[in-house]
Amino acid sequence: MLVFAISDKGGTGRSVTSTNIAYRHALQGNDACYLDFDFGSPTAGAIFSVSSVARGTRAGGLHEYLRGELTEPQRIDVWAESDREGLRVKPPGAGRLVLLPGSEGGGELSTVDDEMANRCVQLFSRLEEEFDLCVVDVSAGRSFTAEMILQATVRLPAVPFRWLVYHRWTRQHIIAADGLVNGADGLLDVGARFGHDPEVLRERIRFVRTAVLESEAAELVGLRDEQRAWLSAYDGELRELAGRHGVGRTAMLGKVPLDPILQWREQLISDEDVLATKIANAETAAAFEDLAKKIMDDSAWEGL
Amino acid sequence: MxxxxxxxxxxxxxxxxxxxxxxxxxxxxxxxxxxxxxxxxxxxxxxxxxxxxxxxxxxxxxxxxxxxxxxxxxxxxxxxxxxxxxxxxxxxxxxxxxxxxxxxxxxxxxxxxxxxxxxxxxxxxxxxxxxxxxxxxxxxxxxxxxxxxxxxxxxxxxxxxxxxxxxxxxxxxxxxxxxxxxxxxxxxxxxxxxxxxxxxxxxxxxxxxxxxxxxxxxxxxxxxxxxxxxxxxxxxxxAVAELCEDLALHDWLLTTLLVIVERALTGGAPGPEAVAKLTPAVDHLLHLWMPAARVDETLTPLWESLERYPGFTRQWQSLVDRIRDQISVNMLTLLIRKGGW
Structure with missing residues (x-):
C-alpha cells in the first residue's frame, strides 16, 4: 500500500503525524517505510531522531535518485540508526522501519519530465514489493511533486494507493483542504488530466484532522465558561462548514488531538513517552495507533 | 582474468x-x-x-x-x-x-x-x-x-x-x-x-x-x-554463473523463510495467528527447495562444501520442521478445544 500524505497549508502536522503512522504500523508487526518527498524541507530525519540526516542527506537522497544521478536512493534503518535510545532497539514482533531521506538543500521540484515519473514508478514499484506500507510525505499545497505522483500511480494500475489530506480544525484550513482536493488544479482535477478516474480517485482520498481540541480535553479545564461556550458553538459552525465542503465526518479517516509535546517538538510518540515519562497524552498515541490500523483497513475506506 | x-x-x-x-x-x-x-x-x-x-x-x-x-x-x-x-x-x-x-x-x-x-x-x-x-x-x-x-x-x-x-x-x-x-x-x-x-x-x-x-x-x-x-x-x-544463480535462489528461499518464521513466532505466543502467518510459506515456498538441481557436475563439489558449512539444507530443514510442528500443534489444540479428541 502506498499512502501519500499531503496538506494544503504548512504547519498542519502532516509530517509528524505521517511518521507516527509509519512508526505505529511497524510496531503492529508490519514492514513500513517512509519517503521524504517534502523536497523543499526534508526534515523527516529529525522526527525519526536520525541526526545524520536531520535536514536531509548529503549524498544519496530521493532528489538525486529522481534526477537520475543514482540507481537507488539511500535507506536508513530507523531501529538501527536513530539517536533516541528507546527507538534503537527493534521491539519484539515489530516490522522493519526504514526512512528514505530527501536530499539536503534539494529544493522543490521545478519541473517533472517523463524520465522522472518513470523513476518514481520504479521506486514505488520496488518498495511496494517489500513493504506493507509506504508513506510518502508530499510537500504542502499544489506542487510538481504531487503531479509526479499522480502520473506515477496511473502507470501502476495494480498497486493500491491512498491519499491522506491533513488539515487543522479551523475555517481557513477546512476551505483550503477542500480546495486542494476538489478545486481547480486540485488532486482530482490534475489526476483526471493524467488519466485517473476522478470518482475512483475520490474514494482513495480521506481527510485527517490535526491538533483537534475536544470539548472534554484537559486543556480546556482552565478556560472560563464564556470561552468554553464560544468554542462549543464555533465547533458546531466548523462542522457545518466542513460538511458543506466535503471535508465532513464521512470523508474523514481520523483525528489527532492537540498535544502540547507536538507543539514544541515534532517527534515520534512512543509508549514510553505516554507511560513512563508521561510527557505525551495517551489519546495522541491512541490516535496514531488507530490511524495506522485504518490506513490499511478496507472497511474504513468503503464508499461514502 | x-x-x-x-x-x-x-x-x-x-x-x-x-x-x-x-x-x-x-x-x-x-x-x-x-x-x-x-x-x-x-x-x-x-x-x-x-x-x-x-x-x-x-x-x-x-x-x-x-x-x-x-x-x-x-x-x-x-x-x-x-x-x-x-x-x-x-x-x-x-x-x-x-x-x-x-x-x-x-x-x-x-x-x-x-x-x-x-x-x-x-x-x-x-x-x-x-x-x-x-x-x-x-x-x-x-x-x-x-x-x-x-x-x-x-x-x-x-x-x-x-x-x-x-x-x-x-x-x-x-x-x-x-x-x-x-x-x-x-x-x-x-x-x-x-x-x-x-x-x-x-x-x-x-x-x-x-x-x-x-x-x-x-x-x-x-x-x-x-x-x-x-x-x-x-x-x-x-555453468559457473548458473551455480551462482542457484545459490542465490536458495539463499533467498532460506532468507525469506527465516523472515516469515520470525514474523510469525516472535513477540507473541504461538497460536492460530502465528499459523496464519506461516501458511504462505507452506503454500508458496516449501516445495521450491532443490539445491544444485541444475548445477553442472564439475561444480557440485563447491555446492557440497557450502552444504557442510554453513549448511544451507540443514538450516532449511530445521525451519521446515519447525513450521510443520507449529501447524500440527495448533491443529491438535484446536481439535482438543472442539472436543473432537
Missing part, C-alpha cells in the same frame, strides 16, 4: 504460482528469441541473454582508476512459477590495445569487458566484493553508476583519451532493472502473498589455474546483500 556478476532474486508479484506458459510470455518480453523452459525437477524458465554496453570505471580496492569497455550479459529466470531472478555477469580480460575500439569489436565478444591499461585481478575482485556502499543497510545506495544504454551506444564510441568517467560498474543496477521489467508485466496481478525484499548476491569467479585450488566463500553482509567468491577448475563457462 576474472568474472564478476550480480544476481537479484525476488518474489514474483503474483497472487499464485505462474504457469510455465505464462513464464514464457513474461520472459519473452525481453527479446524476440525463445525462452528456455525445463520442467524437471522443477519448472525453470530462462530468458534469452541480453547485452548492455558499458564503458566505465571498474571497482578497485586500491581506488585506482581502471577503465573497462565491453558488454554485460544479463538474463532473467523464473523458478517454480514463483521466484524471479535477474543475473548479470561480465568476463574481465586484458585489452590487446590500450584504447577504445569501435563497438563492433565489443559486440563480437558478448559478456566480455576489456580492461584498458594496467589492472590486478586481485585488486578488482576485492574492490567488487568489499567496496559495498550499500553495506550500511539493505544493499541500498549502491553507487552512482548508470551503465545506461540498454544496448551499446555507438555514439559514445568517440570518447577520446580525455575519458573521465567516474561511475563504477554497477551490475546490480542492470540486474535490478531486468527484474523490474518482469515484475511490471500486466500478466501479473501484483497481489503477492507476502511482502519480502529482494536479495542481491555479488560474485567473483577466478580460474584455479591462476588462483590456486578450487574454493568457495559465501558471506552475508546485511539482510539483503551477500557476496560469493569462488575459484573453479578449468576455464570459465556459463
Amino acid at each position: 576474472l568474472v564478476m556478476g550480480e544476481v537479484h532474486t525476488g518474489l514474483l508479484q503474483n497472487s499464485g504460482e505462474v504457469a510455465a506458459s505464462t513464464c514464457r510470455r513474461l520472459l519473452g518480453l525481453l527479446a524476440g528469441q525463445t525462452v528456455r523452459v525445463s520442467r524437471r525437477p522443477i519448472v525453470h524458465a530462462v530468458s534469452p541473454d541480453r547485452l548492455t554496453g558499458v564503458d566505465c570505471r571498474l571497482p578497485s580496492a586500491s581506488q585506482s582508476r581502471v577503465r573497462g569497455v565491453g558488454t554485460v550479459l544479463t538474463r532473467c529466470s523464473i523458478t517454480g512459477g514463483r521466484v524471479v531472478q535477474g543475473s548479470s555477469y561480465v568476463r574481465i580480460v586484458r585489452a590487446a590495445v590500450d584504447r577504445r575500439l569501435p563497438w563492433s569489436h565489443y559486440l563480437a565478444r558478448p559478456g566480455v569487458m576489456e580492461v584498458l591499461g594496467k589492472a590486478k585481478p586481485r585488486d578488482l575482485s576485492d574492490g567488487f566484493t568489499d567496496d559495498l556502499p550499500g553495506d550500511r543497510l539493505s544493499g541500498a545506495s549502491a553507487g552512482r553508476t548508470r551503465p545506461d544504454p540498454a544496448r551499446p551506444d555507438p555514439a559514445r564510441g568517440d570518447r577520446g583519451p580525455g575519458w573521465s568517467g567516474s561511475a563504477p560498474l554497477d551490475l546490480g543496477a542492470i540486474s535490478g532493472r531486468f527484474v523490474d521489467l518482469v515484475q511490471s508485466s500486466p500478466l501479473l496481478d501484483r497481489r503477492a502473498p507476502f511482502k519480502i525484499p529482494r536479495t542481491r548476491l555479488r560474485w567473483v569467479a577466478e580460474s584455479a589455474s591462476e588462483s590456486g585450488a578450487p574454493a568457495i566463500r559465501f558471506t552475508l553482509h546485511n539482510d539483503q546483500l551477500r557476496t560469493l567468491r569462488l575459484v573453479h577448475d578449468g576455464e570459465f563457462t556459463p
